[in-house]
Amino acid sequence: MKNNTIKETLRITILIPTLVLSAACTQKSVEKRTSKVKANFNGIAIPENYKDWRVLSASHRLDLTSMRIILGNDIAIEASRSGQTNPWPNGTIIAKLVYKQKQEDNWPTAIAPNEEKFIHAEFMFKDSKRFAGNGTGWGWARWLGDKQVPYGDKNDINQSCIACHTPVKGKDWVYTTSIKLP
Ligand code: HEC
Numbered sequence: 001m002k003n004n005t006i007k008e009t010l011r012i013t014i015l016i017p018t019l020v021l022s023a024a025c026t027q028k029s030v031e032k033r034t035s036k037v038k039a040n041f042n043g044i045a046i047p048e049n050y051k052d053w054r055v056l057s058a059s060h061r062l063d064l065t066s067m068r069i070i071l072g073n074d075i076a077i078e079a080s081r082s083g084q085t086n087p088w089p090n091g092t093i094i095a096k097l098v099y100k101q102k103q104e105d106n107w108p109t110a111i112a113p114n115e116e117k118f119i120h121a122e123f124m125f126k127d128s129k130r131f132a133g134n135g136t137g138w139g140w141a142r143w144l145g146d147k148q149v150p151y152g153d154k155n156d157i158n159q160s161c162i163a164c165h166t167p168v169k170g171k172d173w174v175y176t177t178s179i180k181l182p
Pocket residue numbers: 058059060061068070094095096122123124140141142151157160161162164165173174175176177
């Protein structure tokens with residue numbers, strides 16, 4: 001009995017520091033991963049987990065021969081599936097990942113994103129209070145290339161985005177219509 005108690009105490013004294021240590025390491029590696037990408041000039045950080053988001057749609061620009069994958073965070077996906085997209089709810093984040101296009105390796109009449117030529121990732125962040133000042137209720141940010149360099153200039157980070165999205169002002173500034181899933 002006494003032996004068992006000692007064993008148990010030993011087990012716990014070894015186990016607890018190990019758990020704490022591994023939790024600390026996990027925490028550190030997450031911080032390291034997210035802090036690699038610099039925040040944009042307007043103070044917007046790149047969303048930590050956008051690579052895990054789900055697809056809203058895709059598009060293809062004929063003039064720029066590039067392909068775009070449009071993703072949403074959970075709030076965006078839920079809003080799009082329940083048709084609550086005009087306006088999109090606060091907390092929505094929409095991402096657009098842009099690649100140069102290439103011919104599909106094994107099927108010449110198909111095109112696909114060229115995984116070697118990532119152009120940029122850009123995001124719209126809906127927060128009608130925080131971003132009321134720019135007249136859209138969205139925060140706008142873009143990171144360039146594989147190195148994810150913040151794009152823009154501190155005097156004019158939003159204006160080019162907003163100017164080009166003005167034709168869809170009536171659709172809460174969003175071009176994409178989410179694809180319907182059967
Ligand atoms: C030259 C015009 C133009 C500019 C400048 C522009 N956009 Fe867009 N954006 C579009 C068009 C057109 C689409 C939809 C078609 C597509 O996917 O390319 C779009 C789509 C998007 C989407 C996907 C959601 C949606 O509206 O369909 C995001 C996110 C986005 N843009 C963010 C930005 C950000 C951030 C900037 C500024 C850094 C920006 N855009 C600048 C034209 C523009």
